[in-house]
Amino acid sequence: MQRTINDMHIECVKGDITRQCDIDIIVNAANKQLKGGGGVDGAINRAAGPRLVEASRALGPIEAGEAVITPAFDLPNDHVIHCVGPVYSQSQPVAEQLASCYREAMGLAVEASAESIAFPAISCGVYGYPLEEAAGIALTTVAECAAKGTRVGLVRFVLFSDDALAAFSNALGALRQ
Known part of the structure; x- marks a missing residue:
């Protein structure tokens, strides 16, 4: 599934x-x-190899919703952005923390002059965030960045399972232009 919003391919x-x-x-x-x-x-x-842990550890700790950037070391990419997603709970501001992960990462990508960025389904594994809700937050936040003219041309959500792919594809299809 793919869409283009304000020159950003998602x-x-x-x-x-x-x-x-x-x-x-x-x-x-x-x-x-x-x-x-x-x-x-x-x-x-x-x-990425052991240098990634060394580089990222030097920048921590960080809180849910925050992000930092390191070189990618042995990965085929230029950088890795490390986001701490929230542990899902109905009693905390988890939706805003999750949205902040995506906003912070997009901001760091712009600062690094990146033309492309790939996201996983942040907080949807052991942190327990429901896929459909997380996908809606992720895609809405990235679309808001696109509407503001964020200079990243390609945003790819790389999902590990069929269920995650379906949830994120549905959320992408539901976005308003």
């Missing part, structure tokens, strides 16, 4: 975020200490 694909050779920046769903972990975080850190 697409959803199933795949491995560590194998996005045509993307300038990939986003890591990190933990607060930026010390590596499981899921997307573990996959990115394994693919």
Whole structure:
């Protein structure tokens, strides 16, 4: 699924975020200490090599909704943006924290003069965020960045499962121009 909003091409694909050779920046769903972990975080850190953990750890800790940028080291990309997504709960401002991850990452991509960025489904793994709700927040936030003229030409959501791909594709299709 793909759409173009204000010259920003947005697409959803199933795949491995560590194998996005045509993307300038990939986003890591990190933990607060930026010390590596499981899921997307573990996959990115394994693919990038031990220097990524060293570089990111020096920038932590950070809180939910915040992001930092490091070189990508052994990955085929220029940089990795590390975002700490919220642990899902109905009693905290998790929607704003999740939206902040995407806004912060887009801002860092612009500062790095990136033309492309790839996101995973932040907070949808062990942090328990429901896929449909997270997808709506992610796509709405990126579309808002596009409407403001963010200078990133390609935003790719790289989803690991068919369920995640369906949720993000549906959210992309539901966006208003």
